[in-house]
Amino acid sequence: MRRFFAAARVLMGLALVAAVAGRLQAYLRFWTDRGDRAIAVDVVNFFSYFTIQTSLFHAVVFGIGAWFLLARRGADPGWLGALRAAATTYTVTTGVVYNALLRGLPQELGLEQPWANEVLHTIVPVCALLDWLLAPGRSRVRWRAVGGIVVYPVLWAACTLVRAPFVLDEGTGNPWWYPYPFLDPHESAGGYGSVAAWVAVLAVAITATAAVLVGISRRGPGSPVDDSSDDNQDDDGGERSR
Secondary structure (H helix, E strand, C coil), X not given: CHHHHHHHHHHHHHHHHHHHHHHHHHHHHHHHHHCCCCHHHHHHXXXXXXXXXXXXXXXXXXHHHHHHHHHCCCCCCHHHHHHHHHHHHXXXXXXXXXXXXXXXXXXXXXXXXXXXXXXXXXXXXXXXHHHHHHCCCCCCCCCCHHHHHHHHHHHHHHHHHHHHHHCCCCCCCCCCCCCCHHHCHHHCCCCHHHHHHHHHHHHHHHHXXXXXXXXXXXXXXXXXXXXXXXXXXXXXXXXXXX
16 A cells, blocks of 8 residues: 555656646747747746646655655654645645636647646646545644645745736736736736735635645544644654653
8 A cells, every 4th residue: 555655656746747847848939939038037937836836846745755655664754744734735725726716717829738737737636635635654743734834825925926016028018927817916906905815815725725634634543633642742743652
């Protein structure tokens, strides 16, 4: 069982890297054909997408998780459980947001890559959730990890909103560039009010998803569910000898 899930994690990590590489290759070709003069800025924009950043992060976490499944027995160390909870939260949330809000949006001619979109937004999110639910070795994650998981998306949104007004979109000629339409105050009659509402909704969604995943980890076989038991758990996720 451990070997099966280790192999699955390696495959999912490679699939994420391949999908990101495929998307980057398509974008580079698109930018060149369009005659963009600031390709370096385009590349920075590409890696500014939440999906791209979290996909690469999850690919690394998948690799670490696969190694631990093969190299040791028992529960994962506590820090790996927290990393897996974060990566799974981001991947699942990204999949839900894409399929609920972004799937129907038209893409520029030359950027169509259905296989990469499905890997990033559907196949891996589903597989990641199954991995969290079924893979052996999942450690009990402390509730305080939920707060840590939410920090990164909030910082990402803040940095995006600060940077976007100063980036030229060579495709439209607008002196601003936002990675997603719901973050663009120019796309909504509500302006920044609508953006703030969307950010709040996404923060709540990420918090809720993280809380559910952490809660699941704390109700696994042999895992006590009361917070007071955290004092009896060492950094490797196991109980201290008494």
